[in-house]
Amino acid sequence: MSFFSDTEAEFLQKHLSRRSLLGGAAAGGVLVTPLALLGGGRAWAAGSEPAEITVANAHQAPIPIVVPDFGPGLGNQISGVISADLSSTGLFQVMGGTVPSSAQPDFSALKSRGARVAVAGSASGSDSVRVEMRLWDVVAGQQLEGRAYTASQGNWRRIAHIIADSIYKRLLGEDGYFDTRIAYIARTGPRRHQSTRLAIMDQDGANAHMLTSGSWLTLEPRFSPISEKLAFLSYANNRPRVYVYDLNSGQQTILGTFEGISFAPRFSPDGRSIILSATTRDGGADLYLIDLATQQRRRLTSAPGVIDTSPCFSPDGQNIVFNSDRGGSPQLYVMSAGGGSARRISYGKGHYGSPVWSPRGDQIAFVRISSGGFTLGVMGPDGVGERSLTQGFTVESPSFAPNGRALAFCRQNAAGAGGSGFSSNVAVIDVAGFNEHVIPTSTGASDPAWSPLRR
Amino acid sequence: MKLKMFAVLGMACALAACSGDHKNHDNNGDGQNMQQISQGPVPGSQADLVATAGDRVYFELNKNQLNSEGRATLDKQAEWLARYPQVNILVAGNCDDRGTEEYNIALGQRRANAAREYLEAKGVAPARIMTISYGKDRPTADGDTPDAWAQNRNAITSVR
Numbered sequence: 001m002s003f004f005s006d007t008e009a010e011f012l013q014k015h016l017s018r019r020s021l022l023g024g025a026a027a028g029g030v031l032v033t034p035l036a037l038l039g040g041g042r043a044w045a046a047g048s049e050p051a052e053i054t055v056a057n058a059h060q061a062p063i064p065i066v067v068p069d070f071g072p073g074l075g076n077q078i079s080g081v082i083s084a085d086l087s088s089t090g091l092f093q094v095m096g097g098t099v100p101s102s103a104q105p106d107f108s109a110l111k112s113r114g115a116r117v118a119v120a121g122s123a124s125g126s127d128s129v130r131v132e133m134r135l136w137d138v139v140a141g142q143q144l145e146g147r148a149y150t151a152s153q154g155n156w157r158r159i160a161h162i163i164a165d166s167i168y169k170r171l172l173g174e175d176g177y178f179d180t181r182i183a184y185i186a187r188t189g190p191r192r193h194q195s196t197r198l199a200i201m202d203q204d205g206a207n208a209h210m211l212t213s214g215s216w217l218t219l220e221p222r223f224s225p226i227s228e229k230l231a232f233l234s235y236a237n238n239r240p241r242v243y244v245y246d247l248n249s250g251q252q253t254i255l256g257t258f259e260g261i262s263f264a265p266r267f268s269p270d271g272r273s274i275i276l277s278a279t280t281r282d283g284g285a286d287l288y289l290i291d292l293a294t295q296q297r298r299r300l301t302s303a304p305g306v307i308d309t310s311p312c313f314s315p316d317g318q319n320i321v322f323n324s325d326r327g328g329s330p331q332l333y334v335m336s337a338g339g340g341s342a343r344r345i346s347y348g349k350g351h352y353g354s355p356v357w358s359p360r361g362d363q364i365a366f367v368r369i370s371s372g373g374f375t376l377g378v379m380g381p382d383g384v385g386e387r388s389l390t391q392g393f394t395v396e397s398p399s400f401a402p403n404g405r406a407l408a409f410c411r412q413n414a415a416g417a418g419g420s421g422f423s424s425n426v427a428v429i430d431v432a433g434f435n436e437h438v439i440p441t442s443t444g445a446s447d448p449a450w451s452p453l454r455r
Numbered sequence: 456m457k458l459k460m461f462a463v464l465g466m467a468c469a470l471a472a473c474s475g476d477h478k479n480h481d482n483n484g485d486g487q488n489m490q491q492i493s494q495g496p497v498p499g500s501q502a503d504l505v506a507t508a509g510d511r512v513y514f515e516l517n518k519n520q521l522n523s524e525g526r527a528t529l530d531k532q533a534e535w536l537a538r539y540p541q542v543n544i545l546v547a548g549n550c551d552d553r554g555t556e557e558y559n560i561a562l563g564q565r566r567a568n569a570a571r572e573y574l575e576a577k578g579v580a581p582a583r584i585m586t587i588s589y590g591k592d593r594p595t596a597d598g599d600t601p602d603a604w605a606q607n608r609n610a611i612t613s614v615r
Contacts, residue, residue: 191597217592219556233560238545238587240560261564261588264557277557279588283519283565307561323558329517330558351517353555367555393599396555412552419597447556 030159035132035146038104062093063171066110066118066138069096070131074156075123078131081160082119084204085178086167088428089406090435101132110138117144117171121163129153133163135170144170157206158454165453177401178203181451182408183221183230184426186210187444191419194444198232198245203401203428203450205440211245220264220397221245221449226271230449231255233263242276244292256290256297264309269317275300277309287311287322287339300339312356313337314381321345321355321364321381332366334381345383354396357381360404363431365389367396376409378431389433399450406430408448411438499539501614508532511595511611512570516553516604519565521573529570532612533577545615546570548588549595551604556590563588570610585615 065086070079086092095115099105101122110118120134128150135145145166149159161178168176186199186208196218201208212218217235224230228247233240241262242255256262260279267274272292277285285307287300301308303326310323314337321334327344330351335342346352350370357364361381368375368388376395379386394412401407408428415422424444429436439445496502504510509532512525521529536542548567550559567586575581595611596603 191594193593196592217589219590219592235587235589238585240587261560263560277561279561279564281568283568285561285564307558307565309561310555310557323555325558330554351554353558369553369555394552414599415597417598417600417603422597422599 030149030151030155030162032162033148033150035134035148037143037146038102038134060091062091064093064095064114064116065167065171066095066097066099066113066115068099068119068121070101070121070123073123074129074153075121075131078123078156078160078163079119079121081157081204082121082164082167085161085164085176088204088435088437089168090430091172099136101134105136105138107136107138107141110136117167119167125150125153127153129156129159131159131163133166135167157202161202174405175403175453177403177406177450177453179454180402181454182399182426182439183223183232183449183451184441184445185219185221185447186214186441187424187446188214191415191422198230198234199443199445200230200247201439201441203439208441211247211250220447222266223449223451224267224271225269225452231265231267231274231276233265242274244274255292256288256295258288260285262288264311266312268313269315275311275313275320277311280304285309287320298339300335301342310354314357315359315361319381321357323353323355332364332383345379345381346386347383348386354398356398356400358400358404358431359402363404365398365400365407365431367398376407376429387433389429389431390436397447399448401428401450402452404431408439408450410446410448412446499542499614504532504535504612504614508535510613511609513605514566514569514608514610516551516608517562519562519569521569525570526573529573530577533574533579536574536579536583543583543585543615545585545587545613546574547593547611547613548586549593549607549609549611550591551607552591552594552599553604554591556592559590560588563590566608566610570612 067079067083069076083094087094099118099120101120105118115138118136118138123131131149133147137144151159164178165176180203181200182203183200186197188195195214197210197214198212198218199210219233221230221232230245234243242265243252244255245252258278262276262278264277265274273289275289277287279285282305284305286302287308288297290297306326308322308324311320313320318337319334320337323330324333330353331344332346332352332355333342333344350368352366352368354367355364363378364381365378373393374395375388375391377388392411393414395409397410399408406428411427412424424446426439426445426448427436496506509528512528546567548563550563567588571584571586594607596606
């Protein structure tokens, strides 16, 4: 066990924090600074964390954590969002309570309530909000973290998400996914001629807004891993093709030129190119790689009459998993990123589709369709270890949270004979197959695409 | 000469107005409704196509092979198109919702292509035929019953 001074702590936190500086409040970001230790307090050095709990695979008992109200007004709203974020993972058992923000808490009282960790926090300011947060290891009686966050008032939700991410990381040992957004397709109107709009929201459903007007069928948004860009499919002017949407400027550009429909886009892990599928005149679809800087395209598959679609890179960029009916029915295949021969990896009952490679690299999520309905599942990149996460009339379009721990997907309920009863929602589930919950949206929602952590 | 020019322009406008109609809703059923209004459908119109030949053909689950009923419908469409050589068409392939969104876009295109190839073999000029696929996103029948799914696995021809 090692201790360090406030100055050392400041140095460490500046260099360890993912967001030690977020562009400053003027740029709409959040400024993070370390807090001095409270009288006689000690802090654990990073690297010898006693409270790091690994939850890599199994569903373990949630960590009991006290999150008190941060104070009247914005403070309580911020602590409310932190509580909701942590609860939403299913990995924390969030309890209310009182924890002083300017003194060491009563560890024995917290312990007797069953708490393992406690958060202390306060908020001040109006136009510019300053939030102080400390994280206490109740069992060891130590401060695990102490930071101040400053941002413009309009960014209070981001402060809350960033605090929740830092708690997640300190306790679970990996990056969280709360300061992220989900792009999706907002659906309104009857099923026969639904209005579909490109939309974006925070991962918890807040701050939802529409990016396109809904004049044309719009599907399949995908986030760039490196920039504020989305690729998506639009039927504008009855010419279905892939566009790139710039979230900063609102500008849309057509990606490449194809004779048929270009669709199913996916960014490469380095963000420099997009892989997509394009239909051919012989009834098939080929995979293409398009360099975003030069717009040069390279065809990766070309089997006549075969549908190759839903391509997705492995996180190291070395391989591509995709959906193909080259063997007679839609199944999953893996090939090298340069193209060439592909190996089938799906062998269960029914048809497979919509594969997506986990950012951790160790799993591929997919949809399996059999007479019983749709199953959302995961398997190893070699096809081994297939397991089901959830099932339903329609569960599809999986998209991993940036840390690979959770999946967003679309869940649709069947319509009755007259079309009533149909619903379409974006839901999230832990990759271990528990804690499924719907993200609240004001319209029908489908096609979720999880963003990387915001910068 | 000048009059003829105007006539051609007028037709181009009519076609342009019609093509805007494909956005965000299907082209299904409208023809049947229009047909009931007057004595008979306007020759060469969508309603005329529906009344004379039928505007759609159906497919089996995950298939793009035309059955005898479908081929008969397309035979009549080809004859009708031969009568109205100025009419261009859009063939839209559709799927039931028992596949993934992405695979179904390709499958719908495959169905549209099957209809297009058949019409071309029957003498319709390739330049007159445009194809599109809506995958599973423009169902003709709302329900999620085997009967509705069968109706939604189709290729629909519309005048553009």
